[in-house]
Amino acid sequence: MFDGIRKDVVCMWFPRLASDRVLRARSIDGPFAIILKSNNTDRIYCLNQTAERLGLTRGMSLADARAFCPDLISQPARPDLDARFLATLRRWATRYCPWVGHDGLDGLVLDVTGSTHLWGSEALMLADIRDRTARAGLTLRLGSAHTRGAAWAFAHFGTGTATLTDLPVAALRLNEATVTALQRLGLRSIGDLSEAPRAPLARRFGAKLLLHLDQAMGHVPEPITPEGEPPSFATRMSLPEPIGLTDDVMRVTARLLTPLCDKLKTHGMGARRLTLTLRRVDQGSPQVELRLAAPMRDPQRILPLFTHGVGEVDAGFGIDQIRLEAIDVEPLPVQQIGNTQSSPDRLNDLITRIGTRIGIENIQRFLPADSHIPERSFLIAPAAFSQADSAWTRVRPRPLRIFPPEPIAGRGTQPPARFIWRRMSFATGRSIGPERIAPEWWLPDDAWRSGVRDYWRIETREGRRLWLYHTPQNPGWFVQGEFA
Template sequence: MFGGIRKRVVCIWFPRLASDRVLRARPVDGPFALTLRESNTERIYCLNAQAERLGLHRGMSFADARAFCPDLVSRPARPDLDARFLAALRRWATRYCPWVGREGVDGLVLDVTGSAHLWGGEAEMLADMRAGAARAGLTIRLGIAETRGAAWAFAHYGKGEDGLAGLPVAALRLDDKVVTALQRLGLRSIGDLSGAARAPLARRFGPGLMLRLDQALGTVLEPVGPENDPPHYGVRMTLPDPIGLSGDVMGVTARLLAPLCDKLKAQETGARTLTLTLRRVDQGSQQVELRLAAPMRDPQRILPLFERGVGAVDAGFGIDQIRLEATLVEPLPVQQIGSTQVSPDRLDDLISRIGTRIGLENIQRFLPADSHIPERGFIIAPAAFSAAQGGWVALRPRPLRLFAPVPIAGTGNRPPERFRWRRMRLTTGRATGPERIAPEWWFSDDNWRMGVRDYWKVDTREGRRLWLFYTPQNPAWFVQGEFA
C-alpha cells in the first residue's frame, strides 16, 4: 500500500518480439525463423507460431531445423533492431502510465498504481493493451500483480494473479542451473520453495535465490525505474510573415543553430547529419540535408555549409516555418587542445564542403592493410567515415604506382636487358632483387592462387624505374608498378 493505494505492476512480455518485428514488414505464410550465429553454429533465435507447432524451438541448430522442416523460411536476426523496436514499444506504453521500464530484451514493466481507473479498471486497461498489440501484429502476454516479480511470473508462466504459489520455480527469474538443482531437491513450485528452510538454501545457492523469492512475495521492494527518452535535437521557428530570400532563410537558420549547438554541447555530442525543413505557405515543404565529415557543434562552422542547399530552394509564395534537426549525432567530448596540437577542423570543413557537391562517399583516402601482397597492402575508404592512420611500414621499397601485371618479353630468371613496354623500347641499367613473394592461400583470389613471384626493381637507361616480377613455375616476365 502506498498512500492508501494498493501498488499495481503490469509486465508486458513479447515472446516473439524479433520475428513479429520482421513479419510486420514482410509477412510470410508458413513456418518462419530468425537465425543467429553462436559458437560458429547457426541457431534458431526466434520463430513464429507455425514453426513452434512443427516442433522447432529456440536454440535449436538451424541445420536440424531445416531437416525437420524443409519449407522453413529464415532470415538473419538483428538484435540491435529488436532493441530499437522495444524502445518504440516503451514509448507506446507510456500512454498507460509514465513509469515504464524495460524487462530484459523482450519485455516491459509498468507501474500502473493509480492509473487503471483512467481506463475504467484493470480489466479494461489490459484489454486495450491486447487490442493495441493485435492491431500491430504482435504476440503479447500480460501479468499484473502487486510486485514486479509476481507480474513477471504471471506473464511468463500464469494466466492470472491468483496462484503464485503454484507456479514453477523458474517463474522467479532464476538461472537454468539453479532451477534444475531445485527440481532435483523436490522444490518444483514457488510454494514448495517458500515453505522450505531458508538457511540451507541460502548457503547452497547464495543470497540471490532468497532475494528473488522475497521480491516476488513483496518482502523486498523492487521499484520500476522508468527510462528517460533520448535527447531530441530539434528546434523550429514559426514566422509571422513569410520569407523567400536566401539571406533571410540563412538568418533564421543562424538563429536556430545557436540553441541547437548549445544542446549538443550540453550532451557532449556533435551533429553528423542536419536536416533543415522549410514549410511554405501552401503547406508544401522542402528539405536541405547537410552531411558532415566529422561531428560538429560550432554554429560558425556549420552555417556556411548550408548556403548551397538553401540557394537551391524554391520558396514559392513564401516560407512561414523553418525547422532544424540533428538527425544523426555522435559523441563529441570536450577536449583540451594544447599549443602544439594541430586542429583537424579545417580539413573536416573542406571535406564537408566538397561532400555537399559530390557526396561524402566520393571523397576517399588510402588506409594501410595487413598484407604482404602488394595490391592488398592498402584499402580505400570514405574519408568522412574513417580516420587517418599511420602504420605504413615497408621493409622493402614499393612503387608509387601499382597497376595490373603487364606481360613483357624476356627469358631466364634475371630481368631482360632489353624489353618493350607501353610502346617504349627500354634498356635495363641496374636491377635490384629478387624479392620472392608467395600468395595468401587462405584468401580466395582468382588473380593469384598458386605459385610464387620474384620481384625486381629495375632502373632503365631511359629514366623509367619499374617493378618487374618473374614467375618461375610458369616462366614469364611482367611489369606491375613504377617508382617515382
C-alpha cells in the first residue's frame, strides 16, 4: 500500500436499483423495465432479471423491447426517488461502519477498516450484508479489497476466484472509448496493462489511465468521503412537574420555537410542516401538526398558529415532555424586510390558520393555464403549494364568470336582436365581435366537437353584459359567460 497501512474496503453495487425500488412496493412476476426518455426516444433504463433472460438489455428502445417481449410491463424512471432510496441504503449501511459514501448513482463504498472484527470476520460481515439485502428484495454485488478501485472492480467484474490482474481493463472505471483503444493494442486485462511501458500509455491516453491503475493497485491513495448526516431540526424539553393548561403548553412551545428557528436560520431553511409531540405521564403522546402555507422561521408568527391545535389536545393526567420538530423544510434565503409585515406574509398566515381547521389542501386558488380555450384557461391548485406569480395574458377581454354553455334561440351568424336566457327576456343593445376560437385538435374534448366558435360580447338594454358564441358548423347560439 502507498502508506503502509492496510485498509479494508467494500463496494456495494445495486445493478437493478431502480427496478428493485419499484418492485419492492408492487411485485410483478413477468418482465418489467424502467423507461427513461433519451433523445426523444424511450429507452430501457433498468430492468428485472426476468426481462434480462428474455434478451432485453439496457439502452434498448422501448419499441424494440416490446417487439421482443409484448408482455413487458414498463414504468417511467424517477431518478429523484432512486437517489432518495440510495440515501436510505447509505444510512442503513452505517450499521457496518461509520465511513460510508456514495459510489455513483447505484452504489456505495464502505471503509470497514477496524470494523470487521465486530462481526467475527470479514466473510461473516459480507454474508450478513448479502442476507439482509436479499430479504429486502435487492439485487446486490459485493466487492472486497484493500483499495477502493479494486473493490469496485471486483463488485462489477469479479467472478469466482479471479484476481485483480485477471479482470478486464474496463474494471478500472475507464470510458468506453479508452477501453476499446486498449483492447485494439492487445491490452485486455489489468495484468496486461500493468506490465506495459508506462510512458507510451501516458502520452497516448493521458495521466488519468495510469492514475486509475495505481489507485486500484494501491500505489496512489483514493479517499472515501462519507456523506454528512442532514441536520435534525428538533428540540425538546422535559418538565419537572406535569402541566395540563393550554397557556403552559404554549409557553413551553414558545421556548422551543426560538432555538429551532435559530437553527433553521443558520442553515438557510424554513419550516413547512411542524409537529408538536406532547408526552403524557400515562405514556400517551398526542401530536399537533401544523402545515404552513409558506416556509417560515419567525417564532412570533408561528407560535399563534399552534393555538387551535394545542387547545384540542387532551392532557390527561399531565404532560411531562414536549418535543417540537420541523418535519419538512425548504430553502428560505435571507431577505430584507421593513417595519411592517408584508401582504404575502399576512395571506400565508391566514391560509395556515384556516388550513388548521379545514385542511390546508382544501384552500385553493386559480392559476393561469396555457390554453386559448375558455374552459381551459385556468387551473385550480392548493394555495399553500402554488405561487400566484404570473398573470393571464389575453388579447381580448374575458368575462369574470364562465359557466357551461347554455343554449338560446337564434338564427343566422349575427347575434339575435331579442332572446330568452334563464327565463328572462333580453334585447341586444350593442354587440362586439366575432372572435373566432378553434378547438385544440391535439386534445380530445366532446364539448368542442361542433367545431369552431364565434364569440360575441353583448350589451343588453337591460344592463346585463353577456358572452355569447355561435357555432357555424352546427348552427346554434349559446351563452357561456357574463362580464362584471
